[in-house]
Amino acid sequence: MAEPAGFPARRAALRMLDAVLRRGDTLDTAAGATKGLPPSDAALARVIAAETLRNMADLDALIDAATRQRLPDDAKARTVLRMMLVQALRMDSAPHAIIATCLPLLAGGPRRLAHGVFSAILKQGKALPEAPTLPDEVQARWSQAWPDRVDAIAAGLASPPPLDITLRDAEQTEQWAGDLGAEVLASGQLRLPRGQAVESLPGFADGAWWVQDLAAALPAMLLGAGEGRRVLDLCAAPGGKTMQLAASGWQVMALDIAKRRLERLRQNLARTALSAEVICADAFKWQPDTGFDAILLDAPCTATGTCRRHPDVLHRIGQRQIDELAELQTALIAKATEWLNPGGVLVYATCSLEPEEGERQAEAVTLAPDPVRADELPAGLQPTGEGWVRTDPGMMPERGGLDGFFIARFRKAG
Structure with a gap:
């Protein structure tokens, strides 16, 4: 049949x-x-x-x-x-x-x-609530971590996210906003309605932009213009931040252990005509020849901050995974601290809503804090009292929300 x-x-x-x-x-x-x-x-x-x-x-x-x-x-x-x-x-x-x-x-x-x-x-005419109910374990964790935000976070999960893109040339922001019918989120950052076939949109094949949630674009933005200085994108694949740094004038070394994901990074670099030195290696076995003026560590994490686009994390991630990844993050921060030149800047980030992977890590960093200022962030976002950045899916709800990210910036003594 x-x-x-x-x-x-x-x-x-x-x-x-x-x-x-x-x-x-x-x-x-x-x-x-x-x-x-x-x-x-x-x-x-x-x-x-x-x-x-x-x-x-x-x-x-x-x-x-x-x-x-x-x-x-x-x-x-x-x-x-x-x-x-x-x-x-x-x-x-x-x-x-x-x-x-x-x-x-x-x-x-x-x-x-x-x-x-x-x-x-x-x-019986039953219906689903407008805001999804979080699984019990997630509700318990986030109610403790974010008692004033947990309801907004749940509301932010109601729908898949819109399509955010990062432009190769931020000076063309208004032009591409008009060509794509997109909303401007910040210089070089646009938002389109979800459900579009990315590869068929104007500018994709020409490498004029790449897909990247606004929250994911913030860590590289906080390093500013490179002016030819050396930066290590640690745990770089699939390469959104590598391309941002290259487009901002940094001399980029992109390091990652995942060979397959690095191949996607190379493809993205080729499509956008941006350049970076790509290295496939284990960060705990690799040693650079010289130090770096800046390091961007978007560390491996539970990715619970991406739950609106990857709702599987609500059901796969528990305390065991959080604790294991927190140990890895601590070790990677130590490596990054070692490789940073005097006066160099470290930006640490995770796409996680778990404090163990964000705030607790930042509290233990031995470098001097370099607080993020409000004027460095897109409209609608504010740094925390500590000068960190914390985003969650309930933020900017009228504009379609954000992924959950934690970002902190530090500077090594000169």
């Missing part, structure tokens, strides 16, 4: 969710389940999986209220019901199409149960 149209995309979405929730894979890694699908089906599978993860706590609450006996968390029927409900309640898909393409996923299983629960919830 031929598979119903749309079924392969739902099957791929189920496999992606299984990879994230059972194996702890990232959603990007799990996207291998879409191999061989037409681009439209692959995109649909990813959207279904991402929206299921974004709204999972609320989907589970609806399912539990509609079942006499609670389905196990890892039951296939629960995952399929999550997918069915998110398509109906968040993606506005037709119920008959959802039933036709999702119930076959339960062949040999409780199809009648899933059909009955799904139909009952829709008949």
Whole structure:
């Protein structure tokens, strides 16, 4: 029997969710389940999986209220019901199409149960809340860390983010804003509505810009103009900050241990006609010939600050991963401190909402603080009292929000 149209995309979405929730894979890694699908089906599978993860706590609450006996968390029927409900309640898909393409996923299983629960919830007129409910462990962590911000952060996760780009030439900001119909966030930083095919937009093929969330662009911006000085982009791949630094006149050395991600960096450099010395090496085994005038350390982290674009982090990351990465970050800061020339500047950053990866790291740095000033930041953002930068998905809500980042700047004694 031929598979119903749309079924392969739902099957791929189920496999992606299984990879994230059972194996702890990232959603990007799990996207291998879409191999061989037409681009439209692959995109649909990813959207279904991402929206299921974004709204999972609320989907589970609806399912539990509609079942006499609670389905196990890892039951296939629960995952399929999550997918069915998110398509109906968040993606506005037709119920008959959802039933036709999702119930076959339960062949040999409780199809009648899933059909009955799904139909009952829709008949009752149930809806998902505007702001997703955070998973219990995440809610507990962020309520303790950010008691005044946790509700705004949750509200900022309601939708996938818009498309932010960084221009190779900041002097062309107004020109590209007009050509792309984009909003200007800062000099050299534009925002477009999400859902656009990036490769087909004017200027992409010519290397005039690259995709980069505004928050992710801040660390390199805080190093200013390079004027030919030497900078190390430590943990550089896939290269957004490397390109920013090169475009700002720095002599850039880009170091990373990930060979595949560095290949993407090289491709981006070639497309933008920017130059940097690219080195594939383990930072703990590599030693530079000379010191650097500046080092940008965008350290490996849990990436919980990217939860609006990568909602899998809400379900994969716990205290164990936070503690392990915090140890790595401390060791990398020590290396960067060692390699910095006297008078040199270190910018430390993580795309994490966990204080252990941000504020606690900055408190332990032995270099002198170099506080960030308000006039160095785009309108709408302010440094903390310590002169650090902390962004989260609930900031600038009227303009589409931000990724969560922590940034601190230091200077080595001359």
